[in-house]
Amino acid sequence: MFSSPESRLDQLDQVSRHIEAHQEEFVQTLKDWVAVESDSVQPLPRLRQEICRMMDMSADKLRRLGATVDTVDMGAQQLPDGQSLPIPPIILAELGNDPQKPTVCFYGHLDVQPAAKEDGWLTEPYTLTEVDGKLYGRGATDNKGPVLAWINAVSAFVALEQDLPVNVKFFLEGMEEAGSIALEGVLRREKDRFFSSVDHIVISDNLWLSRRKPALTYGTRGNSYFTVEVKCRDQDFHSGTFGGILHEPMADLVALLGSLVDSSGQILVPGIYDSVSPVTEEERAMYSAIDLDLGEYRNSTQVERFLFDTKEAVLMHLWRYPSLSIHGIEGAFDEAGAKTVIPGQVVGKFSIRLVPHMNASTVEKQVKRHLEDVFSRRNSSNRMAVSMVLGIAPWVADIKDNQYVAARRAIRTVFGTEPDMIRDGSTIPVAKIFQDVLQKSVMMFPLGAVDDGEHSQNEKINRWNYIEGSKVFAAFFLELATLHE
Structure with a gap:
C-alpha cells in the first residue's frame, strides 16, 4: 500500500x-x-x-x-x-x-x-x-x-x-x-x-x-469480591447487659478479616499464590525500563512509605501479583460519638485482585476453606456465611x-x-x-x-x-x- x-x-x-x-x-x-x-x-x-x-x-x-x-x-x-x-x-x-x-x-x-x-x-x-x-x-x-x-x-x-x-x-x-x-x-x-x-x-x-x-x-488484574457475614441475631445488643456473656459477631468478624493479610501485604490464604505465573527475565527487563521516580510517585500519593523500596517491586505488586484489600463493614456503628452497642450481625467486605493464571472459582474455594477453618477454631456459637459476589478474570x-x-x-x-x-x-x-x-x-x-x-x-x-x-x-x-x- x-x-x-x-x-x-x-x-x-x-x-x-x-x-x-x-x-x-x-x-x-x-x-x-x-x-x-x-x-x-x-x-x-x-x-x-x-x-x-x-x-x-x-x-x-x-x-x-x-x-x-x-x-x-x-x-x-x-x-x-x-x-x-x-x-x-x-x-x-x-x-x-x-x-x-x-x-x-x-x-x-x-x-x-x-x-x-x-x-x-x-x-x-x-x-x-x-x-x-x-x-x-x-x-x-x-x-x-x-x-x-x-x-x-x-x-x-x-x-x-x-x-x-x-x-x-x-x-x-x-x-x-x-x-x-x-x-x-x-x-x-x-x-x-x-x-x-x-x-x-x-x-x-x-x-x-x-x-x-x-x-x-x-x-x-481481575477481581474476586467477597462478603463474610457473622450473625448472632437480628437485633443489636446493649454491651452493659450482654457484654461478656456471648460471642460477639464483631469480634468474630475482626478475627476473620485479620486472618486474611499480614502487615507486609502477604495474603495468608493457603494456596493463593500457587497459580501465579513466575516472573521471567524479559519481564524484569521491561519493569526496569519503565520511567518512574519512586520518590515523586510516593509524594504525589501523599503516602509516607510503601511496603516496598524499589520501583520494580512496587510496580510488580501493583500489576502482576495478587493483592487483598479490606473495604468495609456493614452493621457496625460508624458515626461520630460513643454508642455502647454490640451489633447482632455484621458483614465484612474484601476483595482479591487476580493475576494470570489465577482462577476465580479456585480462589473462592480457597478463601471459603480458610475462613471456615479460622472460624471453627474460635468455637463461636454465631453463624458465618462467605460469598463471592464478583469474579472477574485478569x-x-x-x-x-x-x-x-x-x-x-x-x-x-x-x-x-x-x-x-x-x-x-x-x-x-x-x-x-x-x-x-x-x-x-x-x-x-x-x-x-x-x-x-x-x-x-x-x-x-x-x-x-x-x-x-x-x-x-x-x-x-x-x-x-x-x-x-
Missing part, C-alpha cells in the same frame, strides 16, 4: 499538520461533548435522555465522516424500585471494507461518572474550561477525549481526501460506568457479522504512568502482536520516545470480554496523563495529550497498514 517509509512519513506529516491547524475546532467539539451530562451511574430519566442525546451526537458525527452507522436498540433496564429506564443504544460504525487492508475496531464509552461543582470542582464540571493547557471537564479523559482523538485522526484523512490506510470500525456504548449492561450479548450477536472482519481491537480507557511519557497497557495481551508493534512505532514517531510498557492494577472487564467472546487481539492504548483525575474532581485532559494523541492514532493507522503489507 505504501511504496516507501518516506511516503508514509510524508502522508503522516500532512495529516499531523491538518490536526495541528484544526485543533481549536477539535477542542470545541470536545467542549460540546463534555457539555452533555451523560451520567449513567445515577438511574434518572433525565440523565438517560442525556446519554441517548450523546449517542445521537456521536452517530451524527460519524455519519458526516462518511461512516455507515447502525444504532443497536438495547431495550430497557428494570430497576429494583420497579421503574424502567431505557438503555442507551450502542453505536456500530464503519469506514471502509477493503479486504486488502487490516480492519481495526475502536471501543469507547460516552457515559461519565456523576459530577457537581459543590463536590470540590474548581470549574463547572460540564463546561470544558482550559487553564494552562489543561482542559477540565467531566469525561474529558474518561472517555470522550480519547474517542474524539480517534475520530479526529480519521477526519484528517477524510478532509485531506487521502485514502484511509486501514478499515476503521467504532463500537461505542453509553453504560460503561454502570457495568456495561447487555454489552456482552451484543458482542455475541455481532461476532459473525460486525466483528467478522475485525483484526484488532483498541481500547483507550486508561492512563499513562507518567505526566509526559506515553505508555501502552498489556494487562489488567486480562493480558501479547506485546509481540502487530498492533502493539505498530503502536510502539507510532509513539516513537510522534512523541520521539519509546513507550512505557505497563499493566494496570485495577480491573477493566471490557478488555477481557472482548478477548474472550470475539477471540480477537485487544490492545489498550491510553492517551491521558497520570494526573488526569478520571472519576474524581477536576478531571482533565491536557490539550497536548488530546492533539498529539490524535496524531499518534493517525500514525498508528499508517504503521498497522505497513505491517500488513
Whole structure:
C-alpha cells in the first residue's frame, strides 16, 4: 500500500499538520461533548435522555465522516424500585471494507461518572474550561477525549481526501460506568457479522504512568469480591447487659478479616499464590525500563512509605501479583460519638485482585476453606456465611502482536520516545470480554496523563495529550497498514 517509509512519513506529516491547524475546532467539539451530562451511574430519566442525546451526537458525527452507522436498540433496564429506564443504544460504525487492508475496531464509552461543582470542582464540571493547557471537564479523559482523538485522526484523512490506510470500525456504548449492561450479548450477536472482519481491537480507557511519557497497557488484574457475614441475631445488643456473656459477631468478624493479610501485604490464604505465573527475565527487563521516580510517585500519593523500596517491586505488586484489600463493614456503628452497642450481625467486605493464571472459582474455594477453618477454631456459637459476589478474570495481551508493534512505532514517531510498557492494577472487564467472546487481539492504548483525575474532581485532559494523541492514532493507522503489507 505504501511504496516507501518516506511516503508514509510524508502522508503522516500532512495529516499531523491538518490536526495541528484544526485543533481549536477539535477542542470545541470536545467542549460540546463534555457539555452533555451523560451520567449513567445515577438511574434518572433525565440523565438517560442525556446519554441517548450523546449517542445521537456521536452517530451524527460519524455519519458526516462518511461512516455507515447502525444504532443497536438495547431495550430497557428494570430497576429494583420497579421503574424502567431505557438503555442507551450502542453505536456500530464503519469506514471502509477493503479486504486488502487490516480492519481495526475502536471501543469507547460516552457515559461519565456523576459530577457537581459543590463536590470540590474548581470549574463547572460540564463546561470544558482550559487553564494552562489543561482542559477540565467531566469525561474529558474518561472517555470522550480519547474517542474524539480517534475520530479526529480519521477526519484528517477524510478532509485531506487521502485514502484511509486501514478499515476503521467504532463500537461505542453509553453504560460503561454502570457495568456495561447487555454489552456482552451484543458482542455475541455481532461476532459473525460486525466483528467478522475485525483484526484488532483498541481500547483507550486508561492512563499513562507518567505526566509526559506515553505508555501502552498489556494487562489488567481481575477481581474476586467477597462478603463474610457473622450473625448472632437480628437485633443489636446493649454491651452493659450482654457484654461478656456471648460471642460477639464483631469480634468474630475482626478475627476473620485479620486472618486474611499480614502487615507486609502477604495474603495468608493457603494456596493463593500457587497459580501465579513466575516472573521471567524479559519481564524484569521491561519493569526496569519503565520511567518512574519512586520518590515523586510516593509524594504525589501523599503516602509516607510503601511496603516496598524499589520501583520494580512496587510496580510488580501493583500489576502482576495478587493483592487483598479490606473495604468495609456493614452493621457496625460508624458515626461520630460513643454508642455502647454490640451489633447482632455484621458483614465484612474484601476483595482479591487476580493475576494470570489465577482462577476465580479456585480462589473462592480457597478463601471459603480458610475462613471456615479460622472460624471453627474460635468455637463461636454465631453463624458465618462467605460469598463471592464478583469474579472477574485478569486480562493480558501479547506485546509481540502487530498492533502493539505498530503502536510502539507510532509513539516513537510522534512523541520521539519509546513507550512505557505497563499493566494496570485495577480491573477493566471490557478488555477481557472482548478477548474472550470475539477471540480477537485487544490492545489498550491510553492517551491521558497520570494526573488526569478520571472519576474524581477536576478531571482533565491536557490539550497536548488530546492533539498529539490524535496524531499518534493517525500514525498508528499508517504503521498497522505497513505491517500488513
